[in-house]
Amino acid sequence: MKGPAAHWHDEPTDFGQMGKLPRGHGVAPAAAIGSLNITSATTDEELLDLPWHLALEDWPVANLAALPRGLSRHIVRFAHLSGSVIAVKETSEHVARHEYHMLRRLQRLDVPCVEPLAVLTGRRTADGSELDPVLVTRHLRFSLPYRALFSQTLRRDTLTRLIDAQALLLVRLHLVGFYWGDVSLSNTLFRRDAGAFAAYLVDAETGELYPELSNGQREYDLEIARVNIAGELMDLHEGGLIEEKIDPLATSERIMDSYRKLWAELTGKESFDLGERWRVNARIRRLNELGFDVEEFTIKTTADGSSIQLQPKVVDAGHHQRRLLQLTGLDAEENQARRLLNDMDAYRADNNPDLDQELSAHLWVRQVFEPVVRAIPRELQGKLEPAEVVHQLLEHRWYLSEEQNRNVPLAEAVQSYIDNVLRHRRDEAAFMLQEDSRPAGPPRPDTGGTPPASRPDGS
Amino acid sequence: MATVTFDNATRRYPGMAGPAVDGLTLDIADGEFLVLVGPTGCGKSTALRMLAGLEDVDAGRVLIDGRDVTTAPANDRDVAMVFQNYALYPHMTVADNMGFALKIAGVPADELAERVREAARLLELEEFLDRKPKALSGGQRQRVAMGRAIVRHPRVFLMDEPLSNLDAALRAQTRTQIASLTRRLGVTTVYVTHDQVEAMTLGDRVAVLRDGVLQQVAPPRELYDRPANLFVAGFIGSPPMNLLQLPVDDGAVRLGGAVLPLPAAAAASPAAAASVVLGVRPEDFEVAVDQPAGLAVKVESVEELGADAYLHGKAAPAGPGGQPVRLTARVDVRQPPEPGSTVHLLPTASRVHFFDPATRRRLG
Numbered sequence: 001m002k003g004p005a006a007h008w009h010d011e012p013t014d015f016g017q018m019g020k021l022p023r024g025h026g027v028a029p030a031a032a033i034g035s036l037n038i039t040s041a042t043t044d045e046e047l048l049d050l051p052w053h054l055a056l057e058d059w060p061v062a063n064l065a066a067l068p069r070g071l072s073r074h075i076v077r078f079a080h081l082s083g084s085v086i087a088v089k090e091t092s093e094h095v096a097r098h099e100y101h102m103l104r105r106l107q108r109l110d111v112p113c114v115e116p117l118a119v120l121t122g123r124r125t126a127d128g129s130e131l132d133p134v135l136v137t138r139h140l141r142f143s144l145p146y147r148a149l150f151s152q153t154l155r156r157d158t159l160t161r162l163i164d165a166q167a168l169l170l171v172r173l174h175l176v177g178f179y180w181g182d183v184s185l186s187n188t189l190f191r192r193d194a195g196a197f198a199a200y201l202v203d204a205e206t207g208e209l210y211p212e213l214s215n216g217q218r219e220y221d222l223e224i225a226r227v228n229i230a231g232e233l234m235d236l237h238e239g240g241l242i243e244e245k246i247d248p249l250a251t252s253e254r255i256m257d258s259y260r261k262l263w264a265e266l267t268g269k270e271s272f273d274l275g276e277r278w279r280v281n282a283r284i285r286r287l288n289e290l291g292f293d294v295e296e297f298t299i300k301t302t303a304d305g306s307s308i309q310l311q312p313k314v315v316d317a318g319h320h321q322r323r324l325l326q327l328t329g330l331d332a333e334e335n336q337a338r339r340l341l342n343d344m345d346a347y348r349a350d351n352n353p354d355l356d357q358e359l360s361a362h363l364w365v366r367q368v369f370e371p372v373v374r375a376i377p378r379e380l381q382g383k384l385e386p387a388e389v390v391h392q393l394l395e396h397r398w399y400l401s402e403e404q405n406r407n408v409p410l411a412e413a414v415q416s417y418i419d420n421v422l423r424h425r426r427d428e429a430a431f432m433l434q435e436d437s438r439p440a441g442p443p444r445p446d447t448g449g450t451p452p453a454s455r456p457d458g459s
Numbered sequence: 460m461a462t463v464t465f466d467n468a469t470r471r472y473p474g475m476a477g478p479a480v481d482g483l484t485l486d487i488a489d490g491e492f493l494v495l496v497g498p499t500g501c502g503k504s505t506a507l508r509m510l511a512g513l514e515d516v517d518a519g520r521v522l523i524d525g526r527d528v529t530t531a532p533a534n535d536r537d538v539a540m541v542f543q544n545y546a547l548y549p550h551m552t553v554a555d556n557m558g559f560a561l562k563i564a565g566v567p568a569d570e571l572a573e574r575v576r577e578a579a580r581l582l583e584l585e586e587f588l589d590r591k592p593k594a595l596s597g598g599q600r601q602r603v604a605m606g607r608a609i610v611r612h613p614r615v616f617l618m619d620e621p622l623s624n625l626d627a628a629l630r631a632q633t634r635t636q637i638a639s640l641t642r643r644l645g646v647t648t649v650y651v652t653h654d655q656v657e658a659m660t661l662g663d664r665v666a667v668l669r670d671g672v673l674q675q676v677a678p679p680r681e682l683y684d685r686p687a688n689l690f691v692a693g694f695i696g697s698p699p700m701n702l703l704q705l706p707v708d709d710g711a712v713r714l715g716g717a718v719l720p721l722p723a724a725a726a727a728s729p730a731a732a733a734s735v736v737l738g739v740r741p742e743d744f745e746v747a748v749d750q751p752a753g754l755a756v757k758v759e760s761v762e763e764l765g766a767d768a769y770l771h772g773k774a775a776p777a778g779p780g781g782q783p784v785r786l787t788a789r790v791d792v793r794q795p796p797e798p799g800s801t802v803h804l805l806p807t808a809s810r811v812h813f814f815d816p817a818t819r820r821r822l823g
Binding site: 016017018019020022023024025073074091092094095132179182184186205210211212214215216217219220223226227228230231232234235236238239241249252 | 472473474475479498499500504505508511512513514515532533534540546548549550551555559560562563623624625626653
């Protein structure tokens with residue numbers, strides 16, 4: 001049965017005010033009592049099948065994908081919608097609209113964040129009592145909450161990689177003028193990224209957008225990050241979820257360091273003699289290595305013309321992602337893309353050194369990437385996303401080859417990887433923590449693939 | 460504890476036509492609870508962020524306890540932004556949840572414990588200190604969050620719409636707690652809200668901003684009884700004040716049969732020689748079915764709000780060629796007039812307001 005009558009509309013996300021969403025912006029036109037007001041850029045009729053006439057706390061189990069864990073200031077539920085999972089949060093109308101528009105703007109600015117789907121107002125129970133408005137976002141496939149990555153056998157560097165990913169996300173947000181106001185591991189989701197992690201913003205409730213941020217805003221966000229991360233790690237400590245030897249305070253300091261280094265590299269001024277112009281290219285290469293393209297530099301010469309001052313003005317994350325996309329049409333996280341590009345280069349050198357790059361990339365997709373992805377049995381496809389599978393397979397093959405002192409053929413490596421690694425991993429396509437503090441599914445070491453002694457690609 | 464001073468402080472955003480905060484001058488006394496209120500985009504949050512050190516100050520100064528902090532970093536100002544983020548940690552006790560930021564800041568354990576105990580006493584959370592937050596109600600969790608700010612012993616509390624993401628019941632409860640708590644602590648507090656009810660119930664004084672410009676700063680009662688200009692008159696009060704531009708005749712204006720003499724100050728204003736804006740709050744009308752001295756108003760609707768009821772009606776134009784005048788008046792909730800009927804509204808002469816139509820300022 002379809003749900004109540006609904007009035008669908010969309011509203012512009014561009015508003016003149018700095019910082020917060022202006023109150024009264026795009027307030028839904030009054031709909032008839034008992035009909036829902038849905039603000040959304042898309043019209044997914046299946047949204048109406050959800051039990052909007054019930055408070056979220058009372059939603060039947062049949063609709064739920066999972067119950068969130070932890071203490072939240074809002075009631076949140078994960079539900080099924082059109083083959084994907086959505087997060088539904090009950091809150092006030094202005095807060096819901098504010099977050100919806102912030103997430104939309106972040107998406108347009110190409111910053112990793114969850115996808116906002118809709119704001120629903122005008123909810124009423126069967127007896128006509130009003131229910132709180134909700135914000136609906138789409139769950140990010142293959143993303144993991146940070147708590148899912150902790151267990152007693154946590155790889156020692158997982159935590160630092162998480163924090164580095166969080167620092168990179170914060171830098172990217174600050175570059176586009178977004179002040180987060182509540183930076184924390186809990187408000188972030190992590191996707192595996194070829195041994196590292198890619199961080200996505202999940203909660204933009206306290207966020208504000210400006211043409212650019214003041215140092216005060218950036219520093220305050222960083223301080224919030226440090227305190228929140230320390231608090232989160234102290235909590236994991238109390239709960240016995242991380243090893244005793246991890247020091248929450250020292251670990252939380254890492255975000256300051258990681259952030260500041262990256263910020264300085266991306267935005268800092270550099271002066272050098274006119275004769276050292278090679279340093280312009282060196283800076284570009286360093287930024288590319290960090291995963292950024294430089295769209296614009298400010299280059300000034302001193303009054304006497306003897307030296308040059310260089311400062312990147314517009315930098316754009318996703319250097320390797322874009323290159324991979326251009327060459328192959330494949331979409332991957334930044335480190336996965338870097339890893340796949342490395343393999344593509346090695347493939348070309350080994351097989352067709354004289355072929356041009358585009359053609360060789362095309363062959364690599366047909367002869368390496370696609371055969372691996374096709375070989376994954378359907379029931380294992382929810383374990384990891386394809387680019388991560390290929391990355392892990394390449395690592396696995398490298399270790400096998402080293403162990404057996406021969407060049408293990410791809411097909412054999414794939415079979416070994418499926419049987420010995422992939423089959424034993426948990427499903428992460430729509431992974432959510434359950435109410436209890438342990439991740440759903442059997443706890444197992446977070447190995448991210450074959451435990452490496454050293455990495456074949458040098459990363 | 461500290462005084463706060465905005466001295467002609469201005470903030471401009473690149474690419475915006477006018478300043479977000481324009482020459483704000485405001486003295487906040489030690490221990491005062493000052494509310495910044497105004498419509499969306501008026502600059503109230505920007506002003507708060509300038510005080511917090513999150514926003515550059517383009518001109519003028521900001522002082523805390525007489526010390527110029529205009530360019531001081533945020534963490535060197537000894538101010539606390541209150542529950543911008545109040546995630547509670549499930550495995551930590553209430554005491555640890557309140558005190559963990561002090562631990563990070565390196566406060567010695569015995570001092571930390573004492574500060575947490577003191578805050579818990581104020582917040583009536585002492586008996587819960589060893590429990591986990593899961594065992595607490597929504598209101599108690601909110602108090603733990605407040606405790607986090609209190610244990611820091613800041614000189615100034617800064618609150619930017621701290622209640623906006625709470626549901627209505629918790630919002631009312633927390634508002635009351637904030638009011639009593641800040642007074643008991645005596646810490647200077649600057650509180651930003653768009654909600655005039657919050658402003659009027661919480662503030663020792665309320666500063667009304669519009670387009671980055673301070674309109675009036677006064678205790679709530681004075682703001683209500685003597686609005687300095689038309690904007691404040693229209694913004695403070697719900698339903699809003701009735702504002703009618705009327706011709707001046709022999710030092711007075713007429714509203715129906717009522718003659719309302721202008722205050723002496725009106726004589727100094729050239730514009731007021733021809734016309735003034737008369738302001739009457741909805742509760743300052745006497746309503747009668749047969750009151751020839753008043754203004755005849757046709758009742759269009761009656762809005763019943765439980766304790767009060769308001770009529771919304773239409774009167775004949777004040778002058779030739781004018782528009783019909785729309786008015787709101789409080790009526791007896793037990794005997795509200797019928798929609799469609801005609802009533803007479805007589806303003807209480809001692810409670811009316813006059814404004815200069817040119818300068819928009821209060822007369823008298």
